[in-house]
Amino acid sequence: MATVDECRAALEGLAAKLASNGAAQGKLDFERTLACRVPDLSTAFHARLSGGRLVDIADGDDPKAKIALTANSDDLIALLGGRLDVTRAVASRQISIKANPFDLLKLRKLL
Incomplete structure (x- = not known):
C-alpha cells in the first residue's frame, strides 16, 4: 500500500505532465474541478483543471x-x-471515473 505522501507526489507529477502536454498541444479550453479519492488510505485530494493544467x-x-x-x-x-492503462483500469474496475462523457474526451486529449 502506498502512502498519502506518495499519492500526493504522483498528483504533482501528473500536474507537471499536464503542464508539458498542454504547452505542446496549445491551450485547451477546459475548466473543471477534480476530486481524487483514495479509499484504502481514507483520504482524498482536490484540484482544478484549468487551461490544460492541474492547479491548486x-x-x-x-x-x-x-x-x-x-x-x-x-x-x-x-x-x-503510466504503468496502468486508464481504459483497462476502468474496464476491470480497478479505478472509477465519474464525469460527463464530453469531459472524458477532453481529458483524453490532455493525457
Missing part, C-alpha cells in the same frame, strides 16, 4: 467536483506513473 492541488475531498477519480493507492500511483 490540496488535501481533502470536493463532493461537488465535476470529475471524480476513485482508486486505491497502488493503482493511483501506477495510473499516474
